[in-house]
Amino acid sequence: MKLSLFRYILSRKLKGVKRYPLVLQLEPLFACNLECAGCGKIQYPTDILRKRLTPEECWTAAEECGAPVVTVAGGEPLVHPEIDRIVQGLVERKRYVYMCSNAILLEKNLHRFKPDPHLILSIHLDGREPTHDRAVCRKGVYRTAVESIKTAKAKGFQVMTNSTIFSGEDPAEFRQFFSECAAMGIDGMMISPGYAYEKAPQQDIFLKTEETKKWFKDALGDWRQQGWDFNHSPFYLDFLEGKRDYECTPWGIPLRNVFGWQKPCYLLADGGYAKSYAELLATTEWHRFGRASGNPKCAQCMTHVGYEPSAVEDSFSSLPKFFELLRDVASTARLARTAHARQTKSYETLVAEYNSRESPEAKPVPSAS
Numbered sequence: 001m002k003l004s005l006f007r008y009i010l011s012r013k014l015k016g017v018k019r020y021p022l023v024l025q026l027e028p029l030f031a032c033n034l035e036c037a038g039c040g041k042i043q044y045p046t047d048i049l050r051k052r053l054t055p056e057e058c059w060t061a062a063e064e065c066g067a068p069v070v071t072v073a074g075g076e077p078l079v080h081p082e083i084d085r086i087v088q089g090l091v092e093r094k095r096y097v098y099m100c101s102n103a104i105l106l107e108k109n110l111h112r113f114k115p116d117p118h119l120i121l122s123i124h125l126d127g128r129e130p131t132h133d134r135a136v137c138r139k140g141v142y143r144t145a146v147e148s149i150k151t152a153k154a155k156g157f158q159v160m161t162n163s164t165i166f167s168g169e170d171p172a173e174f175r176q177f178f179s180e181c182a183a184m185g186i187d188g189m190m191i192s193p194g195y196a197y198e199k200a201p202q203q204d205i206f207l208k209t210e211e212t213k214k215w216f217k218d219a220l221g222d223w224r225q226q227g228w229d230f231n232h233s234p235f236y237l238d239f240l241e242g243k244r245d246y247e248c249t250p251w252g253i254p255l256r257n258v259f260g261w262q263k264p265c266y267l268l269a270d271g272g273y274a275k276s277y278a279e280l281l282a283t284t285e286w287h288r289f290g291r292a293s294g295n296p297k298c299a300q301c302m303t304h305v306g307y308e309p310s311a312v313e314d315s316f317s318s319l320p321k322f323f324e325l326l327r328d329v330a331s332t333a334r335l336a337r338t339a340h341a342r343q344t345k346s347y348e349t350l351v352a353e354y355n356s357r358e359s360p361e362a363k364p365v366p367s368a369s
């Protein structure tokens, strides 16, 4: 996948394209089987929650924007009755497809998908068991997710995790979480600070910019030496730690949902909706968004949808930067091999050891309903 992405970006550069998409975020529905505290989707009225994009609308979106990677999110994609057709059609169009899921319905739906080098199951895990269950407001979801990951891996699927970081989370606990994910044999981890959606039921759980930098510095300061496999540009992780500074490039990860192409980005709909990616590019007032714009809704944002494309763009901005990236990737891979050779403990052993030495303050988690 890295080679395909490299070729795609290089071709855009050689053609002098100023704004281009890297990842299409596709939300074929908002409906979900969870009601997470930090989510801005499930508060839509019932008639909106019932809306679905058809497979044809999803494929058209992928074809017209041309991004090499498509993330299928929501809502919970597995609630969509035609999600298998949507995913298969995207794979046939040679897109790298990340199918996001909270995993509650994954095991019983796995037979609807085929393992494929272009398909990655991206499982939502916001930390270790108590933390994740608290984030999704339901007990037992973490265990279901871990069992589903093991089953999917055993059936030959590529599986990654995606985690959103909220205020008050313990960086030390997340370091343990990254090691446990690695021991589970997952194929990569994605991580991003949460964005303060106006619709989110809880508003005091989002990190401010300086808190974000401190959190990621504490949690990720030595991620290369630890051998943790993050599915991000290393420059973006540096940005989260405050080692690099970027301006937002929201057109790099555009969102197509049941309303259309959201302006300006995955997180904000202040500019309304466009009918196509071309219209999104042409009609969005980009200068009104991003941290430098002074827009208060962008002031605290460091999310991957705005800043990962900026980090990628930076690494292709000059030959020295590009060689810096190549050296970083090569030395990180070398460090990862050494770390993996050192780490021989199973996931179960790591969990048992951590649980026996820690007695975290019990915070309430709602029971399964």
Ligand code: SF4
Pocket (backbone or CB within 6 Å): 248, 249, 250, 264, 265, 266, 267, 268, 289, 290, 291, 297, 298, 299, 301, 302, 303, 305, 306, 307
């Ligand atoms: S900074 Fe960029 S990604 Fe973040 S909310 Fe503003 S426009 Fe969207």
